[in-house]
Amino acid sequence: DAGITQSPRHKVTETGTPVTLRCHQTENHRYMYWYRQDPGHGLRLIHYSYGVKDTDKGEVSDGYSVSRSKTEDFLLTLESATSSQTSVYFCAISLEASGVSGELFFGEGSRLTVL
Amino acid sequence: QKEVEQDPGPLSVPEGAIVSLNCTYSNSAFQYFMWYRQYSRKGPELLMYTYSSGNKEDGRFTAQVDKSSKYISLFIRDSQPSDSATYLCAMRGNSGGSNYKLTFGKGTLLTVNP
Numbered sequence: 001d002a003g004i005t006q007s008p009r010h011k012v013t014e015t016g017t018p019v020t021l022r023c024h025q026t027e028n029h030r031y032m033y034w035y036r037q038d039p040g041h042g043l044r045l046i047h048y049s050y051g052v053k054d055t056d057k058g059e060v061s062d063g064y065s066v067s068r069s070k071t072e073d074f075l076l077t078l079e080s081a082t083s084s085q086t087s088v089y090f091c092a093i094s095l096e097a098s099g100v101s102g103e104l105f106f107g108e109g110s111r112l113t114v115l
Numbered sequence: 116q117k118e119v120e121q122d123p124g125p126l127s128v129p130e131g132a133i134v135s136l137n138c139t140y141s142n143s144a145f146q147y148f149m150w151y152r153q154y155s156r157k158g159p160e161l162l163m164y165t166y167s168s169g170n171k172e173d174g175r176f177t178a179q180v181d182k183s184s185k186y187i188s189l190f191i192r193d194s195q196p197s198d199s200a201t202y203l204c205a206m207r208g209n210s211g212g213s214n215y216k217l218t219f220g221k222g223t224l225l226t227v228n229p
Binding site for chain 2: 033040041042043044045048058090092103104105106107108109
């Protein structure tokens with residue numbers, strides 16, 4: 001258990017509303033990631049962070065922003081949600097202590113439905 | 116062409132069967148190859164990883180990497196109903212540092228029937 005908590009776990013919202021998903025970790029890991037998972041597309045990286053206030057874009061970053069003001073929290077924001085952002089969102093962390101395997105530990109996921 | 120191709124299945128086998136799951140890739144820079152298992156409504160969890168070419172065995176699971184063919188496989192021996200899950204391949208290059216951005220396959224849904 002890598003101590004990852006995602007909230008909310010389920011959310012239904014309407015098109016055009018802002019949404020923020022939170023990822024919280026308890027073990028001060030430096031690297032954190034947001035992925036989305038969709039049928040037919042698999043897991044795709046949205047944004048990642050390599051430290052407080054240090055973030056970068058992944059392959060599907062349009063329409064999303066992130067913030068990391070504390071080591072333990074990585075927030076994903078949809079400024080104006082669209083139906084195409086209906087998905088399951090996973091937060092992940094990587095353990096530097098595990099060496100170079102690149103092992104990611106995932107949270108339980110946040111299921112977002114945009115009507 | 117997608118960087119990583121994985122047959123989505125679904126794959127249904129009887130208990131005790133040998134299962135073969137495969138991925139192909141196009142990026143010759145990939146050096147680290149992983150298999151994740153994802154149970155329904157759960158996050159993926161790392162099952163096995165292999166560096167460069169070769170085989171790696173862990174109990175009933177064997178991971179193979181053939182870099183010359185850009186092809187990786189996961190074999191499950193004596194499959195059990197508890198192996199029913201989606202299996203995702205993932206890989207990354209040797210980017211240095213600790214930036215573990217992975218490229219995932221779409222996942223193969225496996226059902227093992229008692």
